[in-house]
Amino acid sequence: xxxxxxxxxxxxxxxxxxxxxxxxxxxxxxxxxxxxxxxxxxxxxxxxxxxxxxxxxxxxxxxxxxxxxxxxxxxxxxxxxxxxxxxxxxxxxxxxxxxxxxxxxxxxxxxxxxxxxxxxxxxxxxxxxxxxxxxxxxxxxxxxxxxxxxxxxxxxxxxxxxxxxxxxxxxxxxxxxxxxxxxxxxxxxxxxxxxxxxxxxxxxxxxxxxxxxxxxxxxxxxxxxxxxxxxxxxxxxxxxxxxxxxxxxxxxxxxxxxxxxxxxxxxxxxxxxxxxxxxxxxxxxxxxxxxxxxxxxxxxxxxxxxxxxxxxxxxxxxxxxxx
Amino acid sequence: xxxxxxxxxxxxxxxxxxxxxxxxxxxxxxxxxxxxxxxxxxxxxxxxxxxxxxxxxxxxxxxxxxxxxxxxxxxxxxxxxxxxxxxxxxxxxxxxxxxxxxxxxxxxxxxxxxxxxxxxxxxxxxxxxxxxxxxxxxxxxxxxxxxxxxxxxxxxxxxxxxxxxxxxxxxxxxxxxxxxxxxxxxxxxxxxxxxxxxxxxxxxxxxxxx
Numbered sequence: 313x314x315x316x317x318x319x320x321x322x323x324x325x326x327x328x329x330x331x332x333x334x335x336x337x338x339x340x341x342x343x344x345x346x347x348x349x350x351x352x353x354x355x356x357x358x359x360x361x362x363x364x365x366x367x368x369x370x371x372x373x374x375x376x377x378x379x380x381x382x383x384x385x386x387x388x389x390x391x392x393x394x395x396x397x398x399x400x401x402x403x404x405x406x407x408x409x410x411x412x413x414x415x416x417x418x419x420x421x422x423x424x425x426x427x428x429x430x431x432x433x434x435x436x437x438x439x440x441x442x443x444x445x446x447x448x449x450x451x452x453x454x455x456x457x458x459x460x461x462x463x464x465x466x467x468x469x470x471x472x473x474x475x476x477x478x479x480x481x482x483x484x485x486x487x488x489x490x491x492x493x494x495x496x497x498x499x500x501x502x503x504x505x506x507x508x509x510x511x512x513x514x515x516x517x518x519x520x521x522x523x524x525x526x527x528x529x530x531x532x533x534x535x536x537x538x539x540x541x542x543x544x545x546x547x548x549x550x551x552x553x554x555x556x557x558x559x560x561x562x563x564x565x566x567x568x569x570x571x572x573x574x575x576x577x578x579x580x581x582x583x584x585x586x587x588x589x590x591x592x593x594x595x596x597x598x599x600x601x602x603x604x605x606x607x608x609x610x611x612x613x614x615x616x617x618x619x620x621x622x623x624x625x626x627x628x629x630x631x632x633x634x635x
Numbered sequence: 636x637x638x639x640x641x642x643x644x645x646x647x648x649x650x651x652x653x654x655x656x657x658x659x660x661x662x663x664x665x666x667x668x669x670x671x672x673x674x675x676x677x678x679x680x681x682x683x684x685x686x687x688x689x690x691x692x693x694x695x696x697x698x699x700x701x702x703x704x705x706x707x708x709x710x711x712x713x714x715x716x717x718x719x720x721x722x723x724x725x726x727x728x729x730x731x732x733x734x735x736x737x738x739x740x741x742x743x744x745x746x747x748x749x750x751x752x753x754x755x756x757x758x759x760x761x762x763x764x765x766x767x768x769x770x771x772x773x774x775x776x777x778x779x780x781x782x783x784x785x786x787x788x789x790x791x792x793x794x795x796x797x798x799x800x801x802x803x804x805x806x807x808x809x810x811x812x813x814x815x816x817x818x819x820x821x822x823x824x825x826x827x828x829x830x831x832x833x834x835x836x837x838x839x840x841x842x843x844x845x
Contacts, residue, residue: 432683451683452788474778474786475684494684494788517690518740537687537740561686561740581687582737584769 339632342620345381347627348374354611354622354629357398362419363611363622364396364405365629375405375419378631384419392433397446399439404446404460408434412450416460425464429456436477440503441486449476455491457506468506473497479534481523488546490532492520498534498542500549510549515542522565524574527617531595533574535562541576541593557600558589569617572596575603603634641666674719676841680815682790685776687738692728692746698761699745705734705762707833709825710775710791713755714840716784721755722842725781729759731774736765763793763834771810772798777840784842791838792819 343360349367356363362384364375371389373396376382387393387407395408407415412430414437430450438447440457445467449455455470455477470477475494482489482503489501496519498512520536525546532544539561543553560578567574574593580586590603610629611622619634638646644662647653655665699707714725730746732738739745745764751757764773775791792803792813799806803819813819826832 432681452681474780475688475788478686494688496688496690519684519686519688521686537689539740581740582768 338635339621340635341630342633343378343631345376345378345629345631347376347624347629348383348386350627351624351629352610354624355396355398356611356613356615356620356622356631357402358400358613358615359398359402360613360615360620360631361402362398362405363629364398366393373407375417385417387415394433395435395437397437397439399443399446400441401443403443404439406437406439406446406448408437408448408450410434414446414448414458414464416446416464425460427464429453429458436480438480438482440482440489441484442503445503447480447482447489449480452476455480470499470501470506471508479520479523479536481525481532483525483529483546484527485529488525488529490523490525490534490546492516492523492534492536494519496520498532498544498549500532500546512544512549512551515544515551515554516540521561521563524565524567526567526571526574526595527569528571530571531567533565533567535565535576537561537581539578541565541574543595553595553598555593555598555600557591557593560589563588564612566612566614566619568592568614568619575612575614575619576600639666640670644669671718676715676717676719676839678717678843679779679787679789679839679841680817681787682814682818683812684778684788685790687740688728688730688776688778689740689743689746692730692743692748694749695747696749696757696759698729698731698747698759703734703762705765707831708761708763709758709833709835710761710838711756711758711835712838712840714751714757714779714781714842715755716781717841717843721751722781722784723751723753723755725751725755725779725784725840725842727751727757727840728778729761730776731761731764732767734762734765736767738767760833766798770812772796772813779840779842781842783845785845787840787842789840790818791836793822793834793836794819795822795834 347365351365353366354363373387375385392410394410397406405417410433413428415426417424430453432450432452435451436449444461453476454472457468458464459467472493473495477491478494479492491499500510518537520534523534532546534542541555545552558578561581563579564577578589591600593600610624621632714722727749773796777789780786794803798809820836823835825835
């Protein structure tokens with residue numbers, strides 16, 4: 313979960329703004345569900361079949377099957393929740409807490425695992441594509457890889473000069489894992505050996521807040537405090553393009569399924585109450601298109617290569633697909 | 636005249652006020668160990684790096700400009716190892732908001748790198764930071780590194796910050812990111828109110844060995 317995003321969702325809901333050049337007609341409703349509570353933050357799973365909703369009133373977290381509305385898992389907020397993620401196949405859901413523990417829940421049923429990773433709060437969880445490993449990072453600590461086959465056990469600790477990663481992304485075919493550190497260094501690892509393949513110390517002097525690979529694995533896309541979208545050649549770790557757009561720090565980077573378009577969310581770090589601005593970048597033309605207005609957006613995710621947006625009114629949630 | 640630790644121990648042993656286990660342990664070694672134990676310092680509490688660290692800041696100890704608004708701030712301290720030795724080869728990186736609570740991410744305003752002097756001392760001049768919108772308390776970020784020691788990220792807070800309502804002991808939790816009361820420092824107002832005043836703060840840093 314992104315750091316600035318966390319600040320924003322704590323204070324307000326999201327709305328689109330800006331000079332839209334795309335049409336609202338490009339948004340097609342694809343699903344609707346009634347949430348167990350009023351929520352201004354949801355995480356849609358990569359399969360598009362489930363979502364997690366954070367309740368406004370008590371900050372509890374609920375995983376819901378979108379088609380049936382059935383609640384699959386609920387996490388009370390007796391310990392404050394600080395991060396969460398779905399696995400790519402939708403089988404696992406991971407929750408991180410302020411007390412440094414991580415809980416991994418099999419959504420089809422079975423016993424959850426919970427263990428302490430650190431004394432610091434968990435701020436990044438990312439399931440790997442192998443279906444049995446998860447990247448976990450606690451603030452200030454190096455990133456860790458845990459194997460979930462049987463009792464969770466540590467597999468690797470990833471290097472940082474200081475502090476820990478602030479962004480992480482797994483490539484679509486699962487061979488690469490990239491991290492952007494609080495030390496501002498971008499690193500790419502081989503997930504088979506956990507050997508560091510590339511280390512880029514020049515791409516950014518500021519922290520990165522989010523990363524994503526294009527689905528073909530060719531490019532690593534990263535954004536953060538310096539408001540540029542960095543396009544990195546995943547095979548070499550070298551920067552190929554640096555795309556400057558709307559002002560504001562980049563809080564979210566999501567590559568779409570065509571390997572060309574990227575949704576980028578910009579946040580005004582000096583005014584977190586201001587609605588974020590969204591743009592779709594074309595990596596070929598290096599031009600950005602502003603997103604259409606939508607009344608209230610409370611979550612988004614790339615599902616089957618298309619961007620899905622969640623929008624809520626009370627407990628009624630609707631999901632739109634952007635074409 | 637102040638008695639040295641060794642002399643005190645010798646006198647205590649001679650008068651039977653103290654017995655050293657093992658008998659053969661030299662008084663001078665015991666005195667040194669005792670001195671070392673008293674010199675030991677507690678590591679500075681960790682606090683998170685925060686989202687706006689920027690690499691390659693300028694080497695300076697003057698962070699404020701001549702016409703900058705805000706209460707002038709003077710921070711000084713000494714960098715130690717946990718064994719009490721000074722660390723003159725440490726490097727301190729400091730960053731904070733301006734008086735209005737704004738981080739300069741485009742440039743390097745209110746960002747600096749500095750080295751301690753021969754006595755491990757460091758000092759810089761700035762302004763009291765404003766309240767950054769997504770944080771509760773005013774703070775100054777530190778990243779301190781030294782050969783043979785673990786790097787530390789921490790944050791300096793001010794006891795005069797209105798969020799503590801005059802009682803940091805009671806109201807420290809107003810900002811959930813403050814990890815230790817020790818990081819909230821007393822502020823001493825110095826200077827002549829008619830001409831120039833400055834908020835002076837002392838903040839020592841203690842690094843753990845790697």
